[in-house]
Amino acid sequence: MSLEIAREIQFTFDANDPGALATFWAEALGYQIQPPPAGFDSWEQALTAWGVPPERHNSASAVVDPKGAGPRLFFQQVPEGKSGKNRVHLDVRAAPGLSGDERMAALEAEAARLVTHGATRLERHEPKPPNAGHIVMADPEGNEFCLD
Structure with missing residues (x-):
């Protein structure tokens, strides 16, 4: 007998401005910006504590379904812009x-x-x-x- 495992997924977007794009998709989907890790009141506080330079604070962002049902969307900063039609949407x-x-x-x-x-x-x-x-x-x- 084979044990089938459903995998948890996240969708990752390359972005110029991860924070702004995360805010848009949170609004579009009824999601929320992923809360900061336990022990931190904000992402800025967490990133500063971890030694991330201020100019890198917007290098990534994520949104999550507040009900926990939908997939996480992750936004990562890349230097290049979008160059063609999406293959997945x-x-x-x-x-x-x-x-x-x-x-x-x-x-x-x-x-x-x-x-x-x-x-x-x-x-x-x-x-x-x-x-x-x-x-x-x-x-x-x-x-x-x-x-x-």
Whole structure:
């Protein structure tokens, strides 16, 4: 008998500004910035105590699902910018259980909300059976994702 083990996963994003991108995705997903380790009141306090120079304090950030159900998103600073289309993207389920005009109206409302937080709307795909329609967006650093 084989024992199957489900693996915990995290999604890692290369970023120019990990703190800002983490803040965007926390807003988009209803996540929170990962709290600092026990014994520290802030990440700045922890990083300073560990000897990380102030200019490196924004080299990484992470967001977590406050309910503990979703995967962790980790943002790491890299020197280069985004150079092409994502090969993997997130689908943000913004209209579960809705269909037709009601679904697309909910997706439009979420797209408008995320634009106020730095997202860019790229294109709308109309519902065509068996697909339900979606909106393609980009986060503040150009990473594509779908409102589905």
